[in-house]
Each structure stands twice: as structure tokens, then as C-alpha cells.
Amino acid sequence: MTCSDPPTILVADADTSLRRFLTAQLTADGCRVFDAELAVQARARAVAHDVDVLVLGELEDPAAALALLRDLRAGDGLHGQMDPGLPVLVLSADPGGLALLRAFEAGADDWLAKPVSYVELRCRLRAVLWRSNAAMNVRSRRRVGELELDTTGREVRLRGERMELSTKEFALLQTLMTEPSRVFTKDELLREVWGFRSPGRTRTLDSPACRLRSKLGTHGDRFIVNVWGVGYRLADTPRVAMGEAA
Template sequence: MKILVIEDNESVASMIEMFFAKEGIDGEFIMDGLEGYARAKEGEWDCLIVDWMLPGMDGVTICRKLRQENETVPIIMLTAKDSESDQVLGLEMGADDYVTKPFSPLALMARIKAVTRRYNPQKLDANMIETSHFKMDKSTREVYLDGMPISNLTPKEFDLLYHFLQHPRQVFSREQLLESVWGYQFYGDDRTVDVHIKRLRNKIGSKDRDFFQTVWGVGYKFEESPSGNEK
């Protein structure tokens, strides 16, 4: 696993670097936002870990610019800002997850594994889903809506859509989605789900067609019948 860490706090960077060494992760560490942004575009990364407050360019701007350029690498924001509005802002700008300082290396590793989860490319048929509107290939990370490719989904948006396509019309709570899609149990992060649903609605929906239905007091469901299986 190859991870770029953009973090200007030397003690935090050193802690992450030591943990990466134990886990066998190839980490590159940069302390300046502008330099980190340029490096993020240059390399092939499994994940970016980006601090919120950085010299040169802040982490939210880095995240926003990368998403505007259709970079789909998973991004985890590190932040000392623990207010809900700050966390939602980071997710709105395209981060897949966030970790609030101070944090344990084990907690960070759990988030890294969750956002970088990859699938066995040899199981092509098992990774294919085709419905009346969508076609998704989990092994190649390709998704088509009515035959047109959708290339601007982040890794976690792809995983969330895939999960819903696997379970059409089934209602999921935010806690269930966090556990199934993000890979960790609910610890007060339910706004993460809301933000990702909103982004998916903006990317694949329209004012006349909303695939995601809010079930008030419960969660969300995806309303579409798989082609050839249900009428």
C-alpha cells in the first residue's frame, strides 16, 4: 500500500511513519500544502491522508481541487476541528472520511483499510451488477448509468452505490451503512452517510429522478428493480 501523508505537525507525522513501518506501508510525508497537492497529482496512491490546517494550501482546498479534477483516490482528512459543521464541510469537499485529533494509530489504520478496501479481480461475474438503469463492475470500479459512464465517483461513493444496488428497496439505517460500507461501527459519524448520499444524488440523480429515498426516522433505501429479476 502506497500512501501520501500531507501533515505539517512533525510529531503526528512521526507517529504515523512509525506505524506505517510496522504495517509495511510505503508512506511519503510532505509538510506543505502546495507541495503536497502537486505530489498528489503526480503519483499513484492508494490513499491520501491530509491535514486540515496546512501552510501553502489547506487540506479542504486540496481535497476540493483534486475532486474538481476528477481524482478519485480515497482521501482521509485529519482535523483538530471536532464540530459537526467542520466535519461536514470536509466531506462536502470530497473527503471519504475524517479522523479527529488526537487519534490512535489503530483507529487511523481501521479508516485506511475501510476506504482502500479492494476486491478480487478474478471474481468478475460476482462483481457485476446490472439493473434497469445501472451497470457496475466492482473489479474495474466502472459504473454506467443508462449506458453512459460515470467517472467522477469517489471510492466510497462507488461502494455506497454498489451496496444499494445489491439490496434494492431495502431500508438501511445510517449505522448499518457505516458498518457495511465504511467497515466500522457507529461512533457518532452518521453525518458521513448523509453527505455521501447527497453527493450521489447530485452526481447520478436529477430533479425528476431520485434513486435514493429518505425513510424518515430510519435511514435510506434505493428504489430501483434489477432488470430481468423483478417487475
């Protein structure tokens, strides 16, 4: 593993000596490192520091690390939650036992037996990060017809021309492009994009949606379709969006 583009690593383990050792070695290699002793600390620091990989060992009790891993994979990464795609390297004192099996079933990406060999840890971290980056590059681009959205670069292009969108307009389009054929209700969009817990009656969504439709419709296209009384969806064929309200 090289740290020319330093990854941010979270080391979560109840063993203070192990945490200090790994933190010192990874820091010496140029990485940004945070550590956590408890599951609640690991959750908070994973979100606060936008970590690239989690090294997960034994926490305050045998079930804590497994519960943290399951919570991680079950989340959506929104509103202060951990990124469900965060790569996780498990440190196991029982590499041939049920604990390792349960960790992989819960969503671990790789494992390393204790006592930890730092050289092997570096190799496995490099492999986990490479796989994660490769998968992220695939997931980061979404395309609907001639409309392309790049989540990593936070860029939208229509027929190769870069579109200037506000933060909310970008987030709204990104949500719609996750499932282009589905109608998203207004309540769903208010929760996903604005973080409203109980949207109720509000016109918060209407203005950004209208501006987004206008920006994408400069050539007569109708990418954003308003399904009357329900919400919004993307048009599969933007120039022909029949049967639904404009």
C-alpha cells in the first residue's frame, strides 16, 4: 500500500496496544489514522472523518463489532449515517471459527488473523482499497440517454455539455437517476434530498424541481416528468413524455 494519495483509516479495537501500534505504523507510512475503542466511537468517527477503510477488531463485547458491521451495511449513508459501501477489514483472533464466518456474512470485505502482521495488513489494505476504488468508479457514473451524472466529480453533462446545477438540484437529479423508471413521491424526495422526517404540506421541492427541469430542457427535452399528484420521475425518452403532466 502506498499513501501518495493518503487514505483515511479508522482502527477500531478494544486492545489499546494494538491500536497504538497500527496507528503509529500507518501514520509513519503517510496515512491519516483515527482510532476507536467502543462501537459508538467507531460510528461517530467513521462519519465525522469520512474514512476510506475500517479496520475492525474486537470491541467492548463479542457482539459489538458484528452489530456495528451489520448496521453499517444496512444503512443508506444519509443524514449522519456511515457509508454502507465502506470497506471493512476484520481482525480475527479465531480465523477458523464461527466468528469469522459471521463477519463475512455481515458484510466484511477481508480478514486478517491476530496477532497482526503489519506487512500483511498493509498488503490487505491495499487490495481492499483498490477493489473499493474500482467499484466506486463504476458506481460513480450514471447515464440516462444523453444525460450523464458523475457523483465523484459532482458533474452533470447533457450531450457532453457541462450543466451548472445547485447542490439541491444535483442531489435531486442524483436521486431520480438511481431508479430512472420509478416515480419518486414528493415525501420520498423531501426525506432523501432535504432530510425531512415528516414532510407534511410544503412546497420546498417545487422550485428546485422546476429549475432543474428548465436547465435540462433547453433543447425541448423533458427529462424531469411531474407525475401529477404523486411526484417526479425521469423520462426514458426525454423528447417524448406523453400522458403525464408537464
